[in-house]
Amino acid sequence: MPYIENTKTSIRSPLARARGTGSARGGTHHWWLQRLTSVALIPLVLWLLSCIDCLVNPDYQQTIMWLSNPFVAIVMLLFIVFGFYHAALGMQVVFEDYVHNKLWKAGLLVLSHLAFFTMAVASIFALMVINFKIDPLQMI
Amino acid sequence: MSNIPKQKRPLSPHLQVYKPQMTSMTSIMNRITGVALSFGLIMFTWWLCALAGGIETHMQFQNFAGSWYGQFLLMGFSFSLIYHLLNGIRHLMWDAGNGIDIASAYRSGWLVIFGTALLTLVIWAKAYGLIF
Numbered sequence: 001m002p003y004i005e006n007t008k009t010s011i012r013s014p015l016a017r018a019r020g021t022g023s024a025r026g027g028t029h030h031w032w033l034q035r036l037t038s039v040a041l042i043p044l045v046l047w048l049l050s051c052i053d054c055l056v057n058p059d060y061q062q063t064i065m066w067l068s069n070p071f072v073a074i075v076m077l078l079f080i081v082f083g084f085y086h087a088a089l090g091m092q093v094v095f096e097d098y099v100h101n102k103l104w105k106a107g108l109l110v111l112s113h114l115a116f117f118t119m120a121v122a123s124i125f126a127l128m129v130i131n132f133k134i135d136p137l138q139m140i
Numbered sequence: 141m142s143n144i145p146k147q148k149r150p151l152s153p154h155l156q157v158y159k160p161q162m163t164s165m166t167s168i169m170n171r172i173t174g175v176a177l178s179f180g181l182i183m184f185t186w187w188l189c190a191l192a193g194g195i196e197t198h199m200q201f202q203n204f205a206g207s208w209y210g211q212f213l214l215m216g217f218s219f220s221l222i223y224h225l226l227n228g229i230r231h232l233m234w235d236a237g238n239g240i241d242i243a244s245a246y247r248s249g250w251l252v253i254f255g256t257a258l259l260t261l262v263i264w265a266k267a268y269g270l271i272f
Contacts, residue, residue: 035235038228045225049218049263056214056267058202060195067191087178094175116178119185126185126192 030089037086044079067130076127084120088113163242166249170227173220180217218263223256 007017016022048055054066066072091112099105158164183205190201204210230248233239239248265271 035232038232042225042229045221049222049259052218052263052267053269053272056205058206060191060198063191063198084181087174087181090174091178094171116181119181123185123188126188129192130188 030092034086034089034093037082037089040078040082041086044075044082047075048079064130067127068133070131073127073131077124080120080123080127084116084123088116091116162249162253163245166227166230166252170224170231173224173227176216176220177224180213180220183213183217215264218267219256219260222259222263223252226252226255226259 010017012022051072054063057063057066067076092109095105095108095112099108187201187205190197205214230252233248239245262271
């Protein structure tokens, strides 16, 4: 629902209204998504920590076998989605708080969001390759 | 309101004159560990992509992860993850309106600090196969 200001009851000055400054009516959206993803990440991170010996296993075959388990793959996917989203939201606030130069701020915000999105896509794709046992050499 | 002259007004908090408190330190540590974890996700992505790439690329990753600096980074990552997890739960508790008084904030803060130390030790003992 777009916010329509009542010009009769509003206490904003005509100049402020003309400039279009003020609340974008989205103040809690970022904050709420940050909490939502953090709640989702609690069980996911606890699960990851409980699997520490599988995560640090240097053996290639065993790690592939472990990640090929559908349950492990799905939980890992959820961790990727919520984890990267949570990180992107968090880094956004850090840049907004500490980078004051407008150009640098905009550039870093775009760059960090693109980087997190790219890494998430790469991670999901890697997980798909592992799970569907895609061997590039056999496709030639 | 618009005719107030723009002048340099003091900004708070004045970090130079503030005495470090446990509550403020646990707060900034949440941010520092969050940033560290964000960079740690690069290593996580590398790990998965190296696995998908095959045995050779996985070997390259393992050579990095097994080195002293790799182990150091992984230790920092797991410490950050556990701290951010526990302190994040503390923040969610505050968001729900619980334990906001000073005594409770200190109690939960120490719980996070000792919980992180203990859990990080347990995780590393498990990772090296010393327990369980």
